[in-house]
Amino acid sequence: MALKPKHLILNLLLESDNPISSQVFIRICELFDITENSARVTLARLSSDGMVEAPERGLYRLGPAARNLAADLASWRELESKLCDWDGSWIGVYQAMLGRSDRTALRRRERLLQLAGFSALEQGLAVRPNNVCGGVAALRKRLQGIGLEEEAIIFRIDELDEDSHQRAVSLWDRADLEEHYRNAREIMEDWMAKANQLDSETAARECFLIGDEYIRCIAYDPMLPKEMVDTQLRASYLDSLIRFDQLGKSIWHSLYREFAQAV
Secondary structure: OOOOHHHHHHHHHHHOOOOEEHHHHHHHHHHOOOOHHHHHHHHHHHHHOOOEEOOOOOEEEEOHHHHHHHHHHHHHHHOHHHEOOOOOOEEEEEOHHHOOOOHHHHHHHHHHHHHOOOEEEEOOEEEEEOOEOOHHHHHHHHHHHOOOOOOOEEEEEOOOOHHHHHHHHOOOOHHHHHHHHHHHHHHHHHHHHHHHHOOHHHHHHHHHHHHHHHHHHHHOOOOOOOOOOOHHHHHHHHHHHHHHHHHHHHHHHHHHHHHHHHO
8 A cells, every 4th residue: 555645744743853844755755656746735734734834934843733642652662661460450431422423533533542452342332451550540631632522431340240351351362462563573673684784765765664564553552461462572572663763763864864955
């Protein structure tokens, strides 16, 4: 699937410490076979929607409509530190009263819940293990901060019957998660070992595509407790991803300077 300019631009701004010029965006988009016209049209639309803003003419940074969600997505590096031991209880989000007729709102709600590690136990009821520091209060603050409707009821669930408990545990496929951790870590380690053999543009393009996929995966990872997944394997995956991200930032900062000097 071709990389969409909106996704590329927002992700570059998410990871950039400084505003990026339209000319640099155009040059970067060329690396991914995105035309200048598509880049300019996308920047105009994102600006109109409040997703990006221009502090100076021709320079762009994340706009107010994107900042809260972007800050949450960017916190993936600290996810492990926000976990605690699991006592067997669950956190539930009841949203049946919000309806399902507005498909756009429904998709957004489901995406936000997935971002916080929830999965649907019943229609209108999503759950996750209560292994997050701060429990219900912390997750309520996080979910409402990234846009979940305040009408949604967020609560702790104790003493599920055995059948419901087992259905909740089975909402996540342990084998699939662990296979992903293992394979992704191997791919990143192999790429980092050969990165210095690549030219700057190839290295930037490849590390963006690999890093984008795996950062999205960890951002949406349910961060399950050790009773439900191999947490040591996940920690090893996250360690590789953090080092991969640091290398990618170095590669991209060098490319930004190269492109900025050329325009």
